[in-house]
Amino acid sequence: MQIASAYIHIPFCQQICHYCDFVKFFYDDKAADDYLEALEKEMKGYVPGEKQKMKTIYVGGGTPTVLQTHQLQRLLEMIDTYFDVSVCEEYTFEANPGDLDQEKADLLAEYGVDRISLGVQTFDNQLLEDIGRVHREDDVYINIERLRRAGITNISIDLMYGLPNQSVELFEESVDKALSLELPHYSSYSLQIEPKTVFHQRYKRGELSKPPEDEEVEMYHLLQRKLREQGIYHYEISNFSMPGYESKHNLTYWDNAYYYGIGAGAHGYLPGKRTINIRPLPAYLKKANEDGKPVLHEEPVEVKEMMEEEMFLGLRKMEGVSKRRFLEKYDRVVDEVFDGAVAELAEKGLLSDENGYIRLTEKGKLFGNDVFSSFLLDS
Template sequence: MTIPSAYIHIPFCQQICHYCDFTKFFYNERLADEYMEALYQEIHTYIPGGKARVKTIFVGGGTPTVVTLSQLERLLRMIDEHFDIPACEEYTFEANPGDLDLEKVKLLKAYGVNRISLGVQVFDDDMLEKIGRVHQVKDVYTNVDRLIQAGLTNISIDLMYALPGQTVGAFEETIDEALQFGLPHYSSYSLQIEPKTVFYQRYKKGTLVKPPEDDEAEMYELLQRKLADQGVNQYEISNFAKPGFESKHNLTYWNNEYYYGIGAGSHGYVPGKRTINIRPLPAYVKQAKANGRPILHEEPVGLKEQMEEEMFLGLRKASGVSLKHFKGKYSRTVNEVFKDAVPKLKERGLLTVGDDSIRLTDKGKILGNEVFQEFLLDS
């Protein structure tokens, strides 16, 4: 069966952000060289001959662009060796503002990268420092201009809200400044306090306080309204795009489709199972070099799990879950499988049911986790 997408993880960062719980390590040139060797072995194990045809490739991190120019070219070459880049509809690299010098931008363009996701977070230098970011606002302007001049115009920026000390007014200023770029895609996420992060330690000590929940909800509603006013439509709980610029790679996840998960700590979904790779860098490198399969855990995905995930993931989209598609895929209707959940959530005003879709209401988007847990089936 065809695997339509590939996620490739580069775990290195110049500095570790206070909120980040992704697999990441401080950049070291020697370690990055070893990692590239291991990464090659893993990719080659999945695709031992020829070039795989995929619809999307997403290179994330960490910070993929923190590596040296020669390491970046090495990475791009190994991807080009194993994937049919001209046939790939969307090829995304994550980057931090300030990492993209002219040579790196030209290199990305030359190897067929056609989308850039910039981790901006906020347009406020003081707040950037408080959350552990190393770039400044001016770097965003420099990098966006550099990308556009090189012809890389499909740019997305990430924004964060509900940060410690952030007011509704401050987040509104960030939204307004972000919209001045007129970019085709924006993602925005509220701060989640995750274990093994700087913010988690501060939270446990009582020295970190998030804004009140009412302020967080107001920030989210402000985000929805302001982007909609500019023709940037919400197509998923945290993602907004001008028509035609929705992230095809992320839609792979939300449509519950298969994808390779390559690199330290990566998650993959291939027929019959979900995989989680080894996170610690030395252990990942050792195992990948040994047999090309640095997998920590494989979890079988049966029919029950597939149907649950179809609802969890599909309801994140503004279009919701297609009733016709669900029945065609599983030979059962949503109402047959989840006969109690749908009317219960509809009565609470969290779901709306149309002729061929079930979607979250605005209230449901805010209370998404409460909705999703209702679609857990009994064993």
């Protein structure tokens, strides 16, 4: 496998959301300038010569579009210097509603960005305030119109369910408003209360509670049904799209393929190893400026781990794990490698094994972690 994808992390935000555990810092003009300088040194470390041809580029955060216009242009020029954007099949930027004025939207389109992932989360203004978001419902409509005016129509939005004080009815209202936008892609995630977040502190003090589990399950099933009725098909546990609009970059992860991880705290997957970059901003800047290699940790990936990850990641896709592709990659038969686990899980109704693909059943989607643990190999 060749390295044909890159994830680039921009860690700055206007405000820190209460649930977020990604590497992020409050936006500061000088810090952003310093970060872009260090980021370029890291890019050059990976691509020291001519532009590298890429299949997908994904710029995430944080909030990449919180950068000032001249900083955003510098970032786009930098990416264009080291990666051949002209042959890229998908070039995505994350954005928050409210961050995109028309000048930024036009700038993204000018430099070849053809896909935007908008962090909407909910269309309910009170819930947006409760989870620490700064945008409001109207900002979503305004930003989508600006993107379409710039010529960017491949737009995805994120929705969250299982939020504190969120009823099934409130979630249904958000889903209906999202579908009214007639977008080609939707992602939806259940709230996870992660350590070192505002919500985690509140949860420990007994000040925060999520909806009951059966209501979360109802929200998930409601989401599946409503999107299916609109011709939006479910291609991964948390992702839905019109045919042909699946996230090619995220499929890189689920197909267990290689990608660069560039930026503070970014994770990468390179031949024979996974990498994790330094998270604290001052330490990242120092190391990147020294030698262009701000890696905190490298973990060797042996064939055993690769086969395990092939199952964990591949089973997230509704398509499932291709037994033929597994054989081609590892020269091993999947059923033999995992010693009857597939048949056992199929008997329990958690997996299906048909037409050369191993897939999660509807029951299996609700017990995914139990299924995945069955594919851990003994050392």
